[in-house]
Amino acid sequence: MSYSGAVQELIDQLGRLPGIGPKSAQRVAFYLLRCPPEDANRLAGAIAEAKARVSYCPKCFNLAEQGGLCAVCRDPARNPRLVCVVEDAQDVVAVERTGEFAGRYHVLQGAFSPIDGVGVDQLRLKELLERVTDEDITEVIVATNPNLEGEATAMLVHKYLKPAGVKVTRIASGLPVGGDLEYADELTLGRALEGRRSIEEPQNAR
């Protein structure tokens, strides 16, 4: 015997979520069956609501609501001539949390990885080039992940924007703050050495 129809269906649907295995799916399903109906319905409602209301910003492809521009593109206080290129909408939030960036974003919606079917056409590169030409952008900061796909994407952005003659920079790789030289891997430490700079006042990207 396994579970009855509705319970099994719930376990199956939960098990399809990333990072949720069969055991977790079962635990979550039983939690949902036990909890007050309001709580379960609030979750079901939040899923449906987010799916119905959330869309992508037509300008930078960050998350937006009701088909309009995203919060960053709508904000007149942000520097429109400085654009930070990231892979995903999550990365926008990560950069925002630093409080060090006051420009706009451009979300590529992925990283260059032909083996996973993400090539030049799957990334929002054409739209980025259009923005660079139309919006008089002076600097493009490439903040893709410091891994194989992210570095490849950074090179791609650099090559793609070359004809436009815009300044393209890459965020620094190096030791994480609070890290320990002794435990740093040699690639990271090598990058930290390579990217050394003279000790002076830091410059914010504003």
Add this chain to the structure above:
Amino acid sequence: MSYSGAVQELIDQLGRLPGIGPKSAQRVAFYLLRCPPEDANRLAGAIAEAKARVSYCPKCFNLAEQGGLCAVCRDPARNPRLVCVVEDAQDVVAVERTGEFAGRYHVLQGAFSPIDGVGVDQLRLKELLERVTDEDITEVIVATNPNLEGEATAMLVHKYLKPAGVKVTRIASGLPVGGDLEYADELTLGRALEGRRSIEEPQNAR
């Protein structure tokens, strides 16, 4: 900046599920935003559907649908005079998977743990006693978890059913099959020694 209303609400609701931390909630939320709308709606629907349709069996408190008896209680092939007492509906499925039990169940809906507010009145003990008296039950197998709460619950069931004069047995504790004597903890090994039996044909609980 954090996420916009509908996205943050979805992350918050997902983060309330057991075993899902803030990072997992964010990952699941972004998965749901990216996936086809049918998939997300199927999950939202499964939650609402399970919540609306699934109820507890009025006889044994196992999961049932539409307020009726559960699949085990409805099955005329099962031995109605043998009852296995478990803590939760998940445990019914665990016992069913063994294929070694052909009786009925009684789900206590918890384990005795006064510190968590689960006392005698929160468990389905009164209903168990009623069943024992009314249904001419000959043996009650207590299959609560082999931990502190489960053992306390087993003792409680034993004491509670004493006046009815029914045979109350407890599932064996010992080394798990495929386990290794060398790595067994002393409590488990002690129980295995204490519960030793003569080598003979095993008896099924049918």
